[in-house]
Amino acid sequence: MPKVLISDKLSDRAVEIFKERGIEVDFEPGLPAEDLLKRIGDYDGLAIRSATKVTEEVLNAGAGRLKVVGRAGIGVDNVDLPAATRNGTVVMNTPFGNSITTAEHAIAMMMALARQIPAADASTRAGKWEKSKFMGVELFGKTLGLVGAGNIGCIVADRAQGLKMKVVAFDPFLSPERARELGVERVTIDELLARADFITLHTPLTDGTRNLLNADAFAKCRKGVxxxxxxxxxxxxxxxxxxxxxxxxxxxxxxxxxxVEPARDNPLFAMDNVVATPHLGAATEEAQENVALQVAEQMSDYLLTGAVSNALNMPSISAEDAPRLQPYMTLACQLGSFAGQVTETAIKAVTVEFEGHVAKLNVKPLVQAALAEVMKPFSDAVNMVNAPVFARERGIEVSEIVHDRPGDYQTLIKLTVKTERFERSVSGTLFGGKLPRLVNIKGISVEAELTEHMLYITNHDKPGLIGGLGSVLADAGINIATFHLGRAAAGGDAIALIAVDDSVPPDVMEKLQALPQIMQVKTLNF
Incomplete structure (x- = not known):
C-alpha cells in the first residue's frame, strides 16, 4: 500500500480521498523541518502547500522511495525542482484551482485602494468622523493596465469590464485574436504605463519580470497611477x-x-496610501478545498496507476513509452527552451516537425514538452500537461508534422516559432541515439551541445568578433568552455553559441553588446 505524508494544512476531504483510494496517509500539518528530514524516507508521496520547504536535502533523504511531491496551489518556489528531477521524484501542482479566488482578491484590493477603505475603517473605529479626509476615485471609465493575460489575468479583465473599466493588456503571448475575444486592447508595456489609471500584475517572477515596475517605469506612468x-x-x-x-x-x-515574506517589518506598512494583506490571494474556503481535492486525486492516480497530470518535471507518458521517449524528450525540451529564451515578442504559432526514427514514435508528449519550454520564460504555471491549454488561451496555433521522408540525419526534430516580426527555427538530433545536439539555428548550420550557462549571439561575419568576446569575458574572469560558430554566407549574418562556466553578469553583457560586430547577445540557461 502506498503511503503519503501531508505536512501542511489541507482540507480533511483530501485525507478522505487518499484513504478511499486505498492509500495510507499521515496528516501532520506543521511538521518541523528536522522531523520531515528524518521521516521522509518512509513515504511514497508528500502533499504540501507553501509552508513545507522541500529542499535538496529532503529530496535526497527520500530518494529511493519518494515518488511524488504534490503542491496544492500554483507556485513551487518551496520545492527544489532540479533536485526532484535528479532523484526521479515527480513534482505536481494544481495550476487552476485558485484562479478565480486570486482574481477576485485583485479586484477587492483595487476597490479598497480606490476608496481608501482600510484607512477609513481604522479612523472610524478610533472614534473619528473624517468624512472629508477620505476622498476616493471611481473605477467607472478608468483604464486598467493588465500585465499578464493568462488564466488569472483574463478573469480580472472580465470583472473589470463588468465595472465599466477600459482594459489594456501587455502579455508577450497575447495574440490579436485572443485580445479581441477578451475585449481588451493589446499594447506594449510602455503604452500601458503611459495610459493606465490602475496597473494590476498577473505574471510570474522571472529574470524578465523582476523589478518590472521600478523607478524608470514609474516615471513613464501618468501621475497618480x-x-x-x-x-x-x-x-x-x-x-x-x-x-x-x-x-x-x-x-x-x-x-x-x-x-521578503513573511513581511513583518516593511517600510511600506507605515504609509497611509498603501493597502497590505498577508499573501491572501488564494485564501478562500472554495480555493483551499479545490486545490486540496485536486492534489489528492492527482497523487493517488500517479501512485496507483502511473497516470501523470499537472507535472512540472515530466510529461504525460505511459510506462511502455517512457524508456524509448526519454532521450527524445530531453532534445525536445532543449529545443523549446532555446526558442523560448530567445523569443521576446507575442507568439502566433509553434510548429514541431519530426523525421527519421523519432517520427515512428508517439510524438505528442514531445510536442507538449517542447511547447511548455517555449512558454516557460513567461509563465511559471505552464507544464507539459497544461501547455496546450495555455497556448489555446493565448490564441497560439500549435502544429505537429511527421515526415516519412529520409533526411540528412537518422532522427531530427525541428521547432519553428512564428511571431508578428519573424519566423525562427531551431533543429536538433541525437548523437549515438542518446546525446542531444543542436544542428541548425535560423537556417544556419551549427553543431552545439547545450549546457547550463550559455551566450547566444547574432553578429555580422566580420573579423575581430572572437578576439573581442574573449577579451571581455577574460577581463571578467569568465572561462569559455566551448565555442560554436555558424554563418549563412561569408560576410553576412552569423551566430555564435558559447558555453561558459559561470553566469554572465549584466555589466559584462553590456560590454558584449557594445562590440561592433554584435547585433544581439542573450544569456541562456539549460
Missing amino acids: RIINCARGGIVNEADLKDALESGQVAGAALDVFE
Whole structure:
C-alpha cells in the first residue's frame, strides 16, 4: 500500500480521498523541518502547500522511495525542482484551482485602494468622523493596465469590464485574436504605463519580470497611477515604489505579496496610501478545498496507476513509452527552451516537425514538452500537461508534422516559432541515439551541445568578433568552455553559441553588446 505524508494544512476531504483510494496517509500539518528530514524516507508521496520547504536535502533523504511531491496551489518556489528531477521524484501542482479566488482578491484590493477603505475603517473605529479626509476615485471609465493575460489575468479583465473599466493588456503571448475575444486592447508595456489609471500584475517572477515596475517605469506612468500586485513579490521594486508614493507620482498601492515574506517589518506598512494583506490571494474556503481535492486525486492516480497530470518535471507518458521517449524528450525540451529564451515578442504559432526514427514514435508528449519550454520564460504555471491549454488561451496555433521522408540525419526534430516580426527555427538530433545536439539555428548550420550557462549571439561575419568576446569575458574572469560558430554566407549574418562556466553578469553583457560586430547577445540557461 502506498503511503503519503501531508505536512501542511489541507482540507480533511483530501485525507478522505487518499484513504478511499486505498492509500495510507499521515496528516501532520506543521511538521518541523528536522522531523520531515528524518521521516521522509518512509513515504511514497508528500502533499504540501507553501509552508513545507522541500529542499535538496529532503529530496535526497527520500530518494529511493519518494515518488511524488504534490503542491496544492500554483507556485513551487518551496520545492527544489532540479533536485526532484535528479532523484526521479515527480513534482505536481494544481495550476487552476485558485484562479478565480486570486482574481477576485485583485479586484477587492483595487476597490479598497480606490476608496481608501482600510484607512477609513481604522479612523472610524478610533472614534473619528473624517468624512472629508477620505476622498476616493471611481473605477467607472478608468483604464486598467493588465500585465499578464493568462488564466488569472483574463478573469480580472472580465470583472473589470463588468465595472465599466477600459482594459489594456501587455502579455508577450497575447495574440490579436485572443485580445479581441477578451475585449481588451493589446499594447506594449510602455503604452500601458503611459495610459493606465490602475496597473494590476498577473505574471510570474522571472529574470524578465523582476523589478518590472521600478523607478524608470514609474516615471513613464501618468501621475497618480495606482498599483495592485497580487502576483509575486519582486515584480515591483519596493524601494522605488516608496519613493514614487512619497513624491505623488504613484497615488497608492495595494500589495498582497512582498519581496521578503513573511513581511513583518516593511517600510511600506507605515504609509497611509498603501493597502497590505498577508499573501491572501488564494485564501478562500472554495480555493483551499479545490486545490486540496485536486492534489489528492492527482497523487493517488500517479501512485496507483502511473497516470501523470499537472507535472512540472515530466510529461504525460505511459510506462511502455517512457524508456524509448526519454532521450527524445530531453532534445525536445532543449529545443523549446532555446526558442523560448530567445523569443521576446507575442507568439502566433509553434510548429514541431519530426523525421527519421523519432517520427515512428508517439510524438505528442514531445510536442507538449517542447511547447511548455517555449512558454516557460513567461509563465511559471505552464507544464507539459497544461501547455496546450495555455497556448489555446493565448490564441497560439500549435502544429505537429511527421515526415516519412529520409533526411540528412537518422532522427531530427525541428521547432519553428512564428511571431508578428519573424519566423525562427531551431533543429536538433541525437548523437549515438542518446546525446542531444543542436544542428541548425535560423537556417544556419551549427553543431552545439547545450549546457547550463550559455551566450547566444547574432553578429555580422566580420573579423575581430572572437578576439573581442574573449577579451571581455577574460577581463571578467569568465572561462569559455566551448565555442560554436555558424554563418549563412561569408560576410553576412552569423551566430555564435558559447558555453561558459559561470553566469554572465549584466555589466559584462553590456560590454558584449557594445562590440561592433554584435547585433544581439542573450544569456541562456539549460
